[in-house]
Amino acid sequence: MALAEMEKVLRNDEGIRLVLDLLRQRYGERLVTGHSVREQHAHSTSYIPPQLPDAVFAPRTVEEVQEVVRMCAEHRVPVIPFGTGSSLEGHVNAPGGGISLDLMNMNRILSVNAEDLDCTVEPGVTREDLNHYLRDTGLFFPIDPGANASLGGMASTRASGTNAVRYGTMRDNVVNLQAVMPDGRLITTARRARKTSAGYDLTRLLVGAEGTLGVITALTLKLYGIPQAISGGVCPFPDVETACQAVITTIQMGVPVARIEFVNALAMKAINAYSDLSYPESPCLFVEFHGSDAGVKEQAETFGEIAEEFGGGPFQWTSVAEERTRLWKARHNAYWACVALRPGTRGLSTDVCVPISRLAECIVETEADIAREGLMATVLGHVGDGNFHVLVLMDMEDPKEIEQAEAFVARLNKRALAMDGTCTGEHGIGQGKMRFLEEELGDAVDVMRAVKEAIDPLNIMNPGKIVGARRI
Amino acid sequence: MALAEMEKVLRNDEGIRLVLDLLRQRYGERLVTGHSVREQHAHSTSYIPPQLPDAVFAPRTVEEVQEVVRMCAEHRVPVIPFGTGSSLEGHVNAPGGGISLDLMNMNRILSVNAEDLDCTVEPGVTREDLNHYLRDTGLFFPIDPGANASLGGMASTRASGTNAVRYGTMRDNVVNLQAVMPDGRLITTARRARKTSAGYDLTRLLVGAEGTLGVITALTLKLYGIPQAISGGVCPFPDVETACQAVITTIQMGVPVARIEFVNALAMKAINAYSDLSYPESPCLFVEFHGSDAGVKEQAETFGEIAEEFGGGPFQWTSVAEERTRLWKARHNAYWACVALRPGTRGLSTDVCVPISRLAECIVETEADIAREGLMATVLGHVGDGNFHVLVLMDMEDPKEIEQAEAFVARLNKRALAMDGTCTGEHGIGQGKMRFLEEELGDAVDVMRAVKEAIDPLNIMNPGKIVGARRI
Structure with a gap:
């Protein structure tokens, strides 16, 4: 599938050779071309085969990012921004080779403005680093996609996670961005005011652009006061429908739930x-x-x-921190727990999101599909948003299993689209979901492509992702 | 000031004549060319002089919008989308003439999905119409910019208002948009799922684009359950600083305040x-x-x-609906109350937004500026967001007063920018704030211009606004 798209990114061997020479002259051993490091930077947690960049470079300053981008623009060489590599749809693959720009060294917290409830960070700061740094301020950054991802990467993939139902996604929590554009210019998308009507929303254009429009070099993020109290618990339901009905009623009644996560029977086991x-x-x-x-x-x-009204319960809840931690640790470890259901396999994690009124139907049909196909797969979801994940356990040595999983993912996406949903609630398009994006938004994808071409006419920024390489 | 920008939109007399002929043949008297109607469609509540369109047309269907846009594209004639005309910065002016596309007849509520807490409406539905329609559902749409604006217009200007501190702005409350693009194609920017990572955020690109990228023909909006209880009141403070400190502390403590409005001493009077x-x-x-x-x-x-901690109070509050209504009616009528301070004058309403830590300083300096200049001007603000308005009462017959008000607005904007704020929190750029936008975002405005040129290469959609007409 996505392979057909990737092939469209042509490799510019001559340009790559030139850029490697120039970067080696300039940065010596800081330019890494060893196979294992390049492989780490092309890994993918999906069934999409890795495509290695030609080199990995970790800039330390904005100026270094600008220099590399300008060099790559001059010689038409791809630049692939890299955070921690925890994205799931081939976002960091290098279908046309080029330079993986690893932002791990740009990991300074530039400022914390407690009165304004915001902070400005470099893109390589991870969410755990930030919250660790904030621990004495009474503030925290809530967005939690599970992995200890970098904040630049989280912005780039419009990440969210368990508590988006209360705090929103990265879309809602980035105040402004500083980015190096494909021509090497540095821009700031907005000032630090909480609200603005000043022109096109370039902040939201770069959030979720998966590094295809520029390299994020700093972000201002909203912070929140650590709540005075937290309570939580686990509540069983007789079936999927009643669980989803309880979610809908909770949201409708305006209960400001901070997290509401669905775990299906197999995942509970x-x-x-x-x-x-x-x-x-x-x-x-x-x-x-x-x-x-x-x-x-x-x-x-x-x-x-x-x-109780929907036949669920008993709801056992607690305000005791240790008990809550145990509970959420279990939820966070669900990926590893599920993989352990079938040792030796790899988990393919995919996500869709539907209007919440269609959620039960979508999950029930998906569980029936899993049963019919004899797949081993669990369902977990941030159901307050109508977003759920399926983790399919595949034997990567068996091409038939991979094919079967691929076909299942295609059906899952079509099912979500038929319910007015989206092919991805939080993982992003990358390479893996390009064909579903076309199906989801039709002509709007042409508008996206026009924007991509206007901002990155040479198609050097993470080419072959989201809108692909066509017409370029 | 803005005049210099406007002049850059050249008038295409030949094309306009052709389009008027074609539209008259096709729609007869539905094409309105009378002076008074054209004048109503060019009004501006600022000091910017009105610039009349050549005709006003009120489409009834998406197909009619497409037809007019295609005709205008073919003959290079401006199309200016028009809601209720309550925008404040010359957004609906027609510097190059053309067709004012009045969306008042596209005012159907297409669906209400109570379980999903959303609804889909045509752009001419006003916020009061929508809330009236919803009254028996237990749901409401919170965004309230004061005027009974159309929802398409509110999306286009990224409007907000008194309760944005709790419910966000139009940016946060539009789930998806259907829009006719400058080439006449109809696109839908997203599905109806609450959350999506599917490609570039075209929804947020069109929200706040002020009709310069396309004509919104339908919107899906988030709805909220009417709260079980509402309480509210008025609290006096000894000075601006203490009032602002109380706001900061309230927000920092995570009190989920629904509205928190600052009214200065003169406005209270x-x-x-x-x-x-x-x-x-x-x-x-x-x-x-x-x-x-x-x-x-x-x-x-x-x-x-x-x-009390900051020397304010007594805070007199109530949960009784009638008392609250009286209080908010007084706040909503503040515009007329302020204008009545100096009969025969016109109020110039301008807005800026700064990080909340700088709010007191910005308001105090602005009040000092007002006093120094001997202006009659009140200050009101949605201060939970750091957003405030100044209403300058001007004698429109006195060019010196207008000049003085203009110079004051320029200083106010520079002051906000110097505090890392924005030249507009909710009114938008239109014509009036174009030069401040350049000052605010520098090279980022070039990126906006590239996006505008990519999506509207003929520059027919509301030309001469936001990024102006340069390079086109």
Whole structure:
């Protein structure tokens, strides 16, 4: 599938050779061309085969980013921005070779403005680094995609995760960006005011652009006060429909739930086995509430009543930090727990997102599809947003299994699209979902392509992703 | 100032004549060319002189929009999308003439999805129409810029208003858009899922584009459950600084305030006189809380304590609907109350937005500037976002007063920019703020211009706004 797209990125051997020579002269051993490092920078957690860059360079300053980008522009060589490499759809692959620009050394926290509830960071700072740094300020950055991703990468893929239902996604939490554009110019997309109507929203254009429009070199992010109190717990349901109905009612009633995560029966079984727990092995919701002491109690009680109304429960909740941590650790380890269901296999993680009214239907049909195909796959989801993941366990040595998983993913995406949903709620398009993007948005993809061509006419910025390489 | 920009939009008399003939043949008297109607469609609440379109046409269907846009594209004639005309910076002026596309007849509510908390509407639906329609559903659409603006216009100007601090702006509340692009093609920017990582964020690109990239023909908007309880009140402060400190502390503590509005001493005086009230005539905060019965009580009490800590108060609050309505009516009528301070004058309303830590400083300096210049001007603000308005009362017959007001606005904008703020928090750029946009974002404006040229290469969509007409 995506291979057909990738092939369209032509390799410019002559330009690559020139740029490698120039960078080696300029930076010596800082230009890394060893195979293992290049391989690390092309890894993909999907079934998409890795495509190695020709070299990896880790700039230390904005000026170095500008220099590399200008050099690559002059010689028509791809630049692939790289954070921690935890993206899932081939985002960091190098279909036309080129330079992987690893931003790990640009990892300074430039400022924290407690009064404004914001901070400005370099793109290589990870979300855990940031929260560690903030620990004495009473503030935190909530977006949590699971992996300890870099904040530049999270912005680039419009990441979200468990608590987007309360705090939004990266789209909502980036105040402004500083970016090196494909011609080497440095721009700042907005000032530090919380709200602006000043021209086109370039911040939101770069958030989710997956490095195809420029290299993010700094970001200002919204911060939040650590809630006075947090309560949370696990609530079992008789089936998927009742769990989803409880979610819809909770949201409709305006309960400001901070996380509301669906875990299907097989995933619950995996979590119990992996973390030595004894939760009911039926569809469950993991929920968390943030607020005042009285507030989180009220929220938890309201949720418990809603769950009961739909035949769910008992909802066991706690405000004790250690117990909550154990619970969310189990949820966060779900990936490894699920992979352990079938040792020796690799998990293909894919995501879709549908209007919440169609969520139960979409999950039920997907579970039926899994059963029909005899696949080993779990379903987990940030269901407050209508977003869920399927983790398919594949034997990577068996081409038939890979083909079967690919066909399943295609059906899952078509199912979500038929329900007015999207082919990706938070993973992004990368290479893996390009064909679904076309199906999802039709002519709008041509508008995206026009924007790409206007901003990156030479197609050097992470080519072959999102809108592909056509017409260029 | 902006005149220099406007002059750059050249008038294509030949094309305009052709399009008028074609539209008259096709639509007869539905094409309106009378002076008074054209004047209504070019009005501006600023000091920017009106520039009339050559005709006004009110399409009834998407197909009619497409037909007009295609005709205008073929003959290089400007198309100026028009909602209710309540924008403030010359957004609907026609510097190169052309067709004002009045969307008032596209005013159907296409669907309400209560389970998904969203609705899809045509662009001519006003926010009051929508909320009236929703009254029996328990849902509401919160964004309230004051005027009963059209939702298409509100999206186009990235409008917000009093409760953006809680519910966000139009940027945050548009799920997707359907738009006719400058070549006549119809696109949909996203599906109806709440969250998506599928490609460039065209929704956010069109929100705030002020009709310069296409004509919005439908929008899906987020809805919210009407809160179980609402409390609110007015709290006086000894000065601007203490009022702002109370705002900062309230936000930092995570009190989910729904509105927090600053009204300066002169504006309080105006409100008292206009609405026959007897509030203290010192800087005040008008606040409102949404939540459960217990929640809004807790929030109001917490806010009262914070206000007291900074020497403010007494904070008199109520949960009684009638009393709250009276209070917010007084706030909403503030524009008329202020204009009544100096009968026979016109109010020039301008807005800036700064990081909240700089808000007190910015307001204090602005009040000093007003005093120094001997202007009659009030200050009101959505201060939870750092956004405030100045209403300058000008004698429109006196060119010196207009010049003085213009110079004041320029200083206000420079002041906000020097504090890392923006030249507009919610009014938009239009014609009036083009030169401040350049100052605010520098090279980023070139990127905006590249996007404009890529999407509207003929520069027919609302030309001479935001990025101007240069290079085209």
